[in-house]
Amino acid sequence: MREIITSEQLRRTTLKAQGLLHTSPFGKGKNAVLQALEHLGYIQIDTLSVVERAHHHTLWTRIPDYKTEHLNALVKERKVFEYWFHAASYLPMKDFRFALPRMSEIRQNRSDLYRADPKIMQYVTDVIRGEGPKRATDFESEYKRKGSWWNWKPAKMALERLFMQGDLMIHQRNGMEKLFDLTERVLPGNINTTAPTPMEFAEYLVKTYLRAYGFTTVKQITHLKAGNTIRKNVHEVLAAMQEDGVIRKINIDGMPDVFMAGQSEEKKIRKPRPEIRLLSPFDNSVIHRDRVKQLFDFDFRLECYTPKAKRTYGYFCLPVLFGDTFIGRADCKAHRKEKQFELIHLHIENTDTDIALWIKPFIKSIRRFADFNNCTALKIGKVTPPELKEVLKREMQGDY
Numbered sequence: 407m408r409e410i411i412t413s414e415q416l417r418r419t420t421l422k423a424q425g426l427l428h429t430s431p432f433g434k435g436k437n438a439v440l441q442a443l444e445h446l447g448y449i450q451i452d453t454l455s456v457v458e459r460a461h462h463h464t465l466w467t468r469i470p471d472y473k474t475e476h477l478n479a480l481v482k483e484r485k486v487f488e489y490w491f492h493a494a495s496y497l498p499m500k501d502f503r504f505a506l507p508r509m510s511e512i513r514q515n516r517s518d519l520y521r522a523d524p525k526i527m528q529y530v531t532d533v534i535r536g537e538g539p540k541r542a543t544d545f546e547s548e549y550k551r552k553g554s555w556w557n558w559k560p561a562k563m564a565l566e567r568l569f570m571q572g573d574l575m576i577h578q579r580n581g582m583e584k585l586f587d588l589t590e591r592v593l594p595g596n597i598n599t600t601a602p603t604p605m606e607f608a609e610y611l612v613k614t615y616l617r618a619y620g621f622t623t624v625k626q627i628t629h630l631k632a633g634n635t636i637r638k639n640v641h642e643v644l645a646a647m648q649e650d651g652v653i654r655k656i657n658i659d660g661m662p663d664v665f666m667a668g669q670s671e672e673k674k675i676r677k678p679r680p681e682i683r684l685l686s687p688f689d690n691s692v693i694h695r696d697r698v699k700q701l702f703d704f705d706f707r708l709e710c711y712t713p714k715a716k717r718t719y720g721y722f723c724l725p726v727l728f729g730d731t732f733i734g735r736a737d738c739k740a741h742r743k744e745k746q747f748e749l750i751h752l753h754i755e756n757t758d759t760d761i762a763l764w765i766k767p768f769i770k771s772i773r774r775f776a777d778f779n780n781c782t783a784l785k786i787g788k789v790t791p792p793e794l795k796e797v798l799k800r801e802m803q804g805d806y
Contacts, residue, residue, distance in 0.1 A: 419675060420621060422620065423617070424618065426691060427675070427730075429470065429681075430469065432445065434469065434470075436476040438468075439469060439472065440485055444500070445618060447617070449461045450492075450493050456738070457739065457775070461496060465477065482578050484499060484592065487575060489505045493688075500597070502593065503598045506572070510601065520567045520571075521563070522568075526561055530561060531573065534587060540587075604639055605642070609643045622665055625662060653666060654666055658700075660700055684726060685724055687706075687724065720735075720737025728763075731756060734754040736749060736752050737750040745782045750787045750788070754794060786799060
């Protein structure tokens with residue numbers, strides 16, 4: 407018989423595994439960043455800068471004293487690398503070998519995906535080998551040189567192709583500008599570079615999701631991974647782990663088979679402190695939208711790619727987590743030149759939660775987040791329901 411636990415227990419289990427149940431779950435400083443990455447498996451990179459970028463925001467949510475230079479330092483120390491998980495991500499260097507199957511797949515790819523001129527790829531490789539790490543803009547200046555025989559965009563495409571197929575790695579970043587070097591010069595000598603078998607890769611995915619979320623489903627593990635082979639292998643890994651007593655299958659109404667790690671400890675997890683967390687739309691905890699809907703009854707979609715006239719909530723809404731409940735979303739923007747943080751529209755959807763419980767934690771959280779975005783002033787726009795705006799303004803005592 408399958409074990410039955412409550413949705414509340416499952417929510418607390420996964421929030422604890424995600425590092426969202428307690429303060430400083432991974433420790434402090436740069437070491438905490440590496441601990442968080444190795445535990446979560448990846449941190450998604452995003453170029454949008456409406457507020458602090460997703461990779462920094464996600465780490466700051468779990469590490470109160472996080473500084474953006476911590477992540478960059480770990481890349482330079484070759485403890486973290488950039489590649490692809492389900493999207494562009496930072497990954498722990500110890501997991502490098504599990505990026506090899508995708509690199510091999512792209513190297514053999516003959517379609518338009520990452521298409522680049524082989525001659526330009528060879529030229530770019532030779533320049534980096536002879537002159538050291540290069541940015542895409544270094545080849546832009548090369549293009550402007552008299553007699554140059556290609557333009558910058560094909561050179562940039564060559565860099566990306568060489569990166570995706572594993573010949574180049576990102577040596578470091580200056581903001582979002584990438585500095586590429588040869589993989590042989592970036593990869594530490596003690597890193598295992600043996601390509602995993604399909605079954606080893608499936609086991610890596612299963613263990614990563616179980617560790618990072620406390621539970622998982624086959625759908626979550628195989629998210630954006632095509633083909634029947636990966637699903638078959640994942641099923642086999644889960645069956646073997648269940649037989650060995652490492653995991654167990656449980657029953658949650660409205661959800662497919664759920665596999666949980668460890669023994670029955672979720673009943674011992676205490677109710678979280680009444681804190682507000684403003685999450686990145688690309689935070690690991692909300693990136694699987696169906697899962698969030700099923701477990702938290704929170705239907706979250708990022709609308710920045712939706713035409714303005716069709717948006718329901720706003721351009722760049724942040725999920726608002728109060729304890730173990732999503733109470734709404736906040737459309738925000740950091741006006742960095744003016745050092746003003748704008749709360750464009752605060753949507754409170756879970757009106758069953760007493761405002762007296764969440765209002766002060768929300769104000770504390772929004773002020774901290776404004777500081778993290780290097781803003782010294784707050785501007786409050788629209789609030790839904792509208793009667794909450796006066797309460798919010800009164801509690802903020804003029805800081806709006």
